[in-house]
Amino acid sequence: MRYVVKTDAVVEHVHFRGADPPDLIARKALRVNVSDLSAKGATPVCYTLAAMLPERIDDAWLEKFSAGLAEDQRRYAMHLIGGDSTRSPGPIALSITAIGRIRQGRIVRRSGARVGDRIFVSGTVGDAALGLAVFDGRLTGISREHESALTRRYLLPEPRLTLGLSLPGLASAALDVSDGLVGDLEHIVEASGVGAEVDAAAVPLSAAARDIVDSAPIWLQTIVTGGDDYEILFTAPAERAGAVTEAARSSATPVAEIGRIVDGRGVRVRTRNGGELDLPRTGYRHF
């Protein structure tokens, strides 16, 4: 047995809004880390929490926050093994380090994609970014039902734990989509020394996202570059496509094939008319 250690931080105004329900903030902070473990094929075990909290945080907020943590600890069978809480003069910032276990040699890395591999993603893409646009007032004129579906995706990700457990031995590379489909696919191709072509028409969309793109295609850019999806993006050899379908079925998780790994560098998104989607550079340098 080996341990996998992942650290992901969420910051108010960046990954959640200060007015979001405290229990959902707690659950999102934990789930982005569970999602990260899942994409490695690991099973969550325990975690630590560093909570940096401004003065305005009161006991009522903390109680709801703790209740949210407790709920998801039960859901994912994880326990809190320590941490730190400190006052901060800034936004609420929560850094969680999650520890998972995995059988030796089974971890799925981001560097294993090979030319000819197919690219897959779970669930639907872009809902969280559209949900944030609803919250921000940038996306209006859609039904209440769609609004609610999209904002829910932003507030509370659903880690793909069961699918993740079937990836070791199947996926050549994997990660969870936190920075956006294109940005995270860039992480895979950079680490693997290859390029990627995505077929825009194959990117799986929710009913809400489909309606929005049909009436205003410009939102497709937001969908493929927006963050916070926490779906699993992975590659697998073309001849394992059947095994991917079987893993999707047995984990009851929708999985779509969206493109393939090619010679070269970078990520291109092909549109229906054979053109290439214009992508804004995200440009945030991780170190």
Added chain:
Amino acid sequence: MRYVVKTDAVVEHVHFRGADPPDLIARKALRVNVSDLSAKGATPVCYTLAAMLPERIDDAWLEKFSAGLAEDQRRYAMHLIGGDSTRSPGPIALSITAIGRIRQGRIVRRSGARVGDRIFVSGTVGDAALGLAVFDGRLTGISREHESALTRRYLLPEPRLTLGLSLPGLASAALDVSDGLVGDLEHIVEASGVGAEVDAAAVPLSAAARDIVDSAPIWLQTIVTGGDDYEILFTAPAERAGAVTEAARSSATPVAEIGRIVDGRGVRVRTRNGGELDLPRTGYRHF
């Protein structure tokens, strides 16, 4: 072999100043965690870093920061195994999770203090808090040499790694002094269900702190309650005092006996005249 996992965050304006040299900020962030491992009797192995950075952070800052991390990674034979960097609209915030190893059953907890145990602390107490007072302009009129000694203690803690390794089997309880001598002793007595009496005259002071207290005794409060010392505070049975002296000698670390564990609750600091030092309540609630 068992692993110990500790998470400590440092936040600009709270644990360091934005204008501090970036390499020292990095080293302090790592060292507060090394210090935490040391107080458990663990040997550092690796760590993760979540860096939450405002827009103003540029490549030059990041280079110096990375150089500081690299230097202390070598010093403590630790490697960075992962992490997260994210833009933040707030102060610089750095959360590190450090992983150490320890032989099974050898971890030193904070809950083992028993009535009659003696209380010990390494090094000198209060220098970092006085150094911060120098930076803030609250403490003036002292020599350049003293200023430099005190501010250096604030900027760059020295974890007591070698002493820490001798504590398993010797100390009944231990932790590192991050919240202040009294505040951290409160953590020990609360976890152990006992009380503590500290002899103010026995609290080890640097030459600079001694001069300051001699001319203005009011600074004693800052010294015993101020944070950021990162010395090891521990308790041991009275009959092990000789072994404590030997551990101090063999680790070349000054250790002072400053009081004893008593029946009751809370921490009292006895002054030279037999009175009790008036302590401001720190009151920050960890959860």
